[in-house]
Amino acid sequence: xxxxxxxxxxxxxxxxxxxxxxxxxxxxxxxxxxxxxxxxxxxxxxxxxxxxxxxxxxxxxxxxxxxxxxxxxxxxxxxxxxxxxxxxxxxxxxxxxxxxxxxxxxxxxx
Amino acid sequence: xxxxxxxxxxxxxxxxxxxxxxxxxxxxxxxxxxxxxxxxxxxxxxxxxxxxxxxxxxxxxxxxxxxxxxxxxxxxxxxxxxxxxxxxxxxxxxxxxxxxxxxxxxxxxxxxxx
Numbered sequence: 001x002x003x004x005x006x007x008x009x010x011x012x013x014x015x016x017x018x019x020x021x022x023x024x025x026x027x028x029x030x031x032x033x034x035x036x037x038x039x040x041x042x043x044x045x046x047x048x049x050x051x052x053x054x055x056x057x058x059x060x061x062x063x064x065x066x067x068x069x070x071x072x073x074x075x076x077x078x079x080x081x082x083x084x085x086x087x088x089x090x091x092x093x094x095x096x097x098x099x100x101x102x103x104x105x106x107x108x109x110x
Numbered sequence: 111x112x113x114x115x116x117x118x119x120x121x122x123x124x125x126x127x128x129x130x131x132x133x134x135x136x137x138x139x140x141x142x143x144x145x146x147x148x149x150x151x152x153x154x155x156x157x158x159x160x161x162x163x164x165x166x167x168x169x170x171x172x173x174x175x176x177x178x179x180x181x182x183x184x185x186x187x188x189x190x191x192x193x194x195x196x197x198x199x200x201x202x203x204x205x206x207x208x209x210x211x212x213x214x215x216x217x218x219x220x221x222x223x224x
Contacts, residue, residue, distance in 0.1 A: 034212070043202050043215035044153065046111070087152070096141060096206060097168075098213055100152040 003027070004088045009105045018075040020104050022088030025069045031092050033064060035073045037084040038103075044087065047073065078108045112137055112205055114216035122222045123193055130189045131219045133203035138183035141206035143213065144176070148199045156201075159186040193223045 005023040012018040024033065034049040048055055048062045050071075055062045061074040075082055087103040113136040123129050133142065142159040156176055157167040165178040179187045190197050200220050204213040 041218075041220075043114075043204075043218045046212055046214060049212065096143070096158065096213075097155055098143075098153070098204075100154070102152055 003090050003099070004101055006086070006088055006101060006104045008102065009107070011107050011109055012075075012078050014080060014108050014110050015077055018078040018082065018106060018108070020073040020075075020086050020088075020106060021070065022073070023070045024088070024090045027068050027090050028092070031090045033062065033068075033071050034089045034091055034098070035060070035062065036087045036089065036098075036100075037082075038087070039081075039084040044100075047086075080108050080110065082106065083108045112139065112207060112214050114203065114205060114214060116201075116203060116216040116219050118219060119217065120220035120222075122224060125194050125223055127193055128189055128191045129193065129221060130187050131201050131203075131221075133186045133188070133216055135184050135205050137207075139205040139207060140183070142180060142186045143204045143206070144178060144186070144188045145202045145204065145215075146199045147202065147218070153202065156188070159188075190221065193221075195223045197221065198223045 032049050032051050035047040036044040038044045048060050050062045064071045085103040085105050087100050115134045117132045144156040145153045146156050147153045155168050156171045157165040159165050159178050159180040161180045177189045200218045202215050202218045204215045206213050
């Protein structure tokens with residue numbers, strides 16, 4: 001079973017920041033938080049991952065709460081191409097098995 | 111990251127037949143994986159393809175139905191055997207790069223069984 005809870009859908013206006021929440025209240029100390037997205041008809045795309053510190057790359061920022069029970073993926077300036085299903089996954093690094101939940105369907109509106 | 115290709119990209123098959131899906135990656139990787147995504151559903155891991163040994167299957171998936179080959183560090187195949195309409199899905203391979211231990215996915219193979 002997936003160990004994360006995400007809202008099934010969200011909307012965001014183009015150009016605004018999209019903030020996608022994820023609850024992982026049973027996360028263990030050695031489990032990382034990974035984010036992937038799947039644009040319609042494509043394979044999932046890796047976005048970012050982190051353990052306890054906030055992370056930022058060219059695609060997004062990941063904010064993890066101090067107790068690590070939840071996190072937020074931030075797309076700073078959403079575009080129409082960011083419309084996708086976003087998956088939050090917790091994983092022991094090296095454990096290999098990705099367990100996908102239902103994710104959040106993010107729609108960016110013009 | 112890695113460049114991953116799959117063949118075929120899509121196919122329509124008759125029930126009772128088999129289809130072999132190929133996954134090619136542009137660099138040597140230790141771990142390759144096969145996932146299934148049924149219509150409207152999320153991804154489910156079928157098996158881990160190990161180079162030089164038999165694949166490791168997840169609960170609910172068996173070698174007779176989904177035989178896997180892994181002849182080298184850049185290539186794997188998944189066969190969907192004796193297909194039925196319930197096998198209509200997107201089949202995806204992924205690879206794990208040694209250094210980053212992050213999985214990267216291929217574009218998927220869309221299979222429709224009539």
